[in-house]
Amino acid sequence: MKELLLIFVPMAGAALAAVWPSNRTRPWLLPVVGFAHVVLTFWLMVDPPTVAANAWFGFDPIARAVLPAVSLLFLVCAMYSVPYLRLRSERPNRVFVSTLLLVLGLLSAGHQARHLGLLWIATEAVTLATVPLLHFNNTPRAFEATWKYLLVGGTGIALSLLGSLCLGYASLHGGGSGDLTFTALIAQGAGLSRPWVLIAWVLLLVGYGTKMGLAPMHTWKPDAYGEAPSIVGAIMAGGVTTVAFTAILRVRSVISAAGEGAAASRTLLAIGLFSMLVSALMLLGTRDFKRMLAYSSIEHMGILSIGAALGTAGVWAALFHVWSNGLTKGALFLSAGNIRRAAGARTVDEVSGMAVLTPRSAAIFVVGMFAITALPPFSPFFSEIRVVRAAFETRHGAAAGMFLAFLLFTFFGMTRLVFAVVDGRPRTATKTVGRHFPETAGVIFPPLLLMGISLWLGLWTPAVLRDSWTAAVAQLFSIK
Amino acid sequence: MNETVNFLVYLAMGLNLLALGSSRLPTIIWAMAVQGVALGIMPMFIEPDFNWHLGLIVVATVAGKGVVIPSLLRRAMRAANIDREMEPFISFVPSLLLGAGGTVAAFAAVRFLPLLPEHAHTLFLPGALASVLTGFVLLIGRVKAISQVCGYLILENGIYLFGLLLIRAMPLLVEAGILLDLTVAVFVIGIIVDRIQRAFDSLDTRKLTALHE
Numbered sequence: 212m213k214e215l216l217l218i219f220v221p222m223a224g225a226a227l228a229a230v231w232p233s234n235r236t237r238p239w240l241l242p243v244v245g246f247a248h249v250v251l252t253f254w255l256m257v258d259p260p261t262v263a264a265n266a267w268f269g270f271d272p273i274a275r276a277v278l279p280a281v282s283l284l285f286l287v288c289a290m291y292s293v294p295y296l297r298l299r300s301e302r303p304n305r306v307f308v309s310t311l312l313l314v315l316g317l318l319s320a321g322h323q324a325r326h327l328g329l330l331w332i333a334t335e336a337v338t339l340a341t342v343p344l345l346h347f348n349n350t351p352r353a354f355e356a357t358w359k360y361l362l363v364g365g366t367g368i369a370l371s372l373l374g375s376l377c378l379g380y381a382s383l384h385g386g387g388s389g390d391l392t393f394t395a396l397i398a399q400g401a402g403l404s405r406p407w408v409l410i411a412w413v414l415l416l417v418g419y420g421t422k423m424g425l426a427p428m429h430t431w432k433p434d435a436y437g438e439a440p441s442i443v444g445a446i447m448a449g450g451v452t453t454v455a456f457t458a459i460l461r462v463r464s465v466i467s468a469a470g471e472g473a474a475a476s477r478t479l480l481a482i483g484l485f486s487m488l489v490s491a492l493m494l495l496g497t498r499d500f501k502r503m504l505a506y507s508s509i510e511h512m513g514i515l516s517i518g519a520a521l522g523t524a525g526v527w528a529a530l531f532h533v534w535s536n537g538l539t540k541g542a543l544f545l546s547a548g549n550i551r552r553a554a555g556a557r558t559v560d561e562v563s564g565m566a567v568l569t570p571r572s573a574a575i576f577v578v579g580m581f582a583i584t585a586l587p588p589f590s591p592f593f594s595e596i597r598v599v600r601a602a603f604e605t606r607h608g609a610a611a612g613m614f615l616a617f618l619l620f621t622f623f624g625m626t627r628l629v630f631a632v633v634d635g636r637p638r639t640a641t642k643t644v645g646r647h648f649p650e651t652a653g654v655i656f657p658p659l660l661l662m663g664i665s666l667w668l669g670l671w672t673p674a675v676l677r678d679s680w681t682a683a684v685a686q687l688f689s690i691k
Numbered sequence: 692m693n694e695t696v697n698f699l700v701y702l703a704m705g706l707n708l709l710a711l712g713s714s715r716l717p718t719i720i721w722a723m724a725v726q727g728v729a730l731g732i733m734p735m736f737i738e739p740d741f742n743w744h745l746g747l748i749v750v751a752t753v754a755g756k757g758v759v760i761p762s763l764l765r766r767a768m769r770a771a772n773i774d775r776e777m778e779p780f781i782s783f784v785p786s787l788l789l790g791a792g793g794t795v796a797a798f799a800a801v802r803f804l805p806l807l808p809e810h811a812h813t814l815f816l817p818g819a820l821a822s823v824l825t826g827f828v829l830l831i832g833r834v835k836a837i838s839q840v841c842g843y844l845i846l847e848n849g850i851y852l853f854g855l856l857l858i859r860a861m862p863l864l865v866e867a868g869i870l871l872d873l874t875v876a877v878f879v880i881g882i883i884v885d886r887i888q889r890a891f892d893s894l895d896t897r898k899l900t901a902l903h904e
Contacts, residue, residue: 369850
């Protein structure tokens with residue numbers, strides 16, 4: 212029952228927001244619903260329900276391992292959104308608030324979908340629901356970004372549907388009854404028709420990989436994250452991509468059951484390393500600090516994909532990394548949003564000396580940058596070192612070497628950009644804008660909280676989280 | 692029965708080539724709409740016993756692909772006051788050659804894929820592959836937003852054609868969801884087209900270059 216509330220409470224909130232009369236008080240619905248959602252997910256995480264094997268929906272170990280991270284990130288972003296939308300009081304926020312809540316409901320549905328078709332419907336719906344969020348700023352650049360997102364994302368989603376149909380045909384050809392729940396597909400295992408399974412894997416990886424933002428299907432990401440409000444960027448980078456990643460993990464468990472696990476791992480490893488390479492190169496070149504976050508997100512999607520390729524220990528590390536990346540990246544997005552608003556610009560050619568104008572946001576931005584580039588004691592360090600260890604354990608020494616080299620390049624790229632923004636003397640043009648942006652507690656506390664959680668996860672990873680990741684790995688690899 | 696279905700698939704393949712070779716947007720929209728109707732009525736010829744569930748799919752597909760979406764696109768076209776694709780990235784003769792080559796390749800590729808005995812002599816799979824390829828050529832090769840949307844729809848038509856192989860096995864929910872999502876997707880794309888037009892005074896996606904890096 213509670214698992215269905217995770218979907219319906221945000222949907223009811225969205226409906227309420229759509230009819231709520233006041234533009235000023237409407238944003239408060241976001242933290243209220245977000246809080247209810249966090250309470251429900253953490254309750255479910257501590258006290259997991261039993262899921263029937265053939266259920267289409269359910270809070271199974273995979274949902275339990277990642278959905279609370281998305282929920283927590285959403286709550287913090289919702290807290291930030293109240294002062295943010297007050298600053299943007301000139302724009303009507305009815306559509307924004309209700310679609311943001313709708314996205315939360317659909318993300319909950321997507322994480323809990325145990326049926327191939329249902330999973331696809333949820334992902335498609337999330338794609339469409341994020342469209343109004345992306346063009347909230349209503350600028351020509353935002354339209355351009357939204358158009359690219361729709362075209363690239365839409366094609367990706369179409370290919371994942373084709374992949375789902377191919378997997379369905381693999382089951383049918385192998386004598387299946389047409390039951391598309393993951394449990395039934397895994398049970399059919401080696402009975403699935405091999406050529407169709409391989410075609411399905413390629414299409415589903417490309418399709419859901421597009422939603423995740425793996426290179427070379429990443430082209431929508433810098434534009435979308437660069438033009439969207441920072442809360443939207445944070446939720447997309449930590450929530451929408453996560454649903455695509457869990458989709459890939461679920462599909463992969465079917466492919467492994469069909470006996471093509473080795474091929475699946477090879478493609479995941481290759482595409483992950485390629486994503487890291489592309490993002491490292493782009494990070495060395497870009498001059499825009501919001502696009503920087505998009506490239507960093509591509510890098511971390513690459514890390515997730517590499518983790519997923521490295522057996523049980525690797526998947527465990529990847530699930531850990533979903534948490535550490537989502538929450539740390541959230542802090543970066545929110546503090547970058549503050550800096551962007553205070554400076555009125557977003558490239559290093561126009562912005563510098565933000566340590567003087569917005570000292571608190573700049574401090575969080577710098578610390579967040581160190582955290583996301585895997586400096587201890589923040590959680591990305593611990594999850595990434597587990598990925599490296601899993602690589603050595605599974606005799607992927609060369610991959611581990613490349614992984615570390617790309618991390619180093621990423622570090623160079625990001626420090627270059629972040630210190631150019633933070634250091635130096637403020638530009639005269641930004642000084643005048645800066646006065647209108649006081650660093651109130653409302654815009655400082657949320658990113659600070661996320662950094663705190665990131666630190667806590669790294670140093671004192673709670674046992675219940677470790678258990679949930681272990682349980683998810685057991686489900687994915689069918690370990691009894 | 693089989694002859695009718697095969698005829699409809701051949702018709703869809705011909706319409707693919709028409710869409711690829713034409714510079715006039717109304718022709719592309721027309722080709723896409725007729726293709727949608729041809730695919731939409733196909734379930735009636737596949738299933739021997741006609742039931743309400745099947746009827747719903749037929750009506751929804753024909754109305755969506757054949758009527759609603761084409762009229763939305765025509766409205767967008769009139770609003771933007773354009774009816775021609777002037778300088779595509781991949782011009783018309785090369786796209787036609789790509790499309791024709793793709794169709795031949797689709798027939799060749801099918802030999803390597805295992806099919807159930809009842810599907811072995813149908814043209815669903817080559818038809819689906821040919822439409823998907825056509826969709827891709829239009830998506831990549833054209834610069835007008837409306838042509839790209841048509842390309843996307845032809846791609847979706849190909850996927851629908853493949854889905855017909857599974858029509859007996861897939862539960863109602865999946866089918867309904869697919870139709871709903873398709874309609875909404877294009878509806879949203881339509882709104883975007885409208886907005887782009889207002890923001891840029893044109894439907895030329897080549898002008899969407901502020902974000903190049």
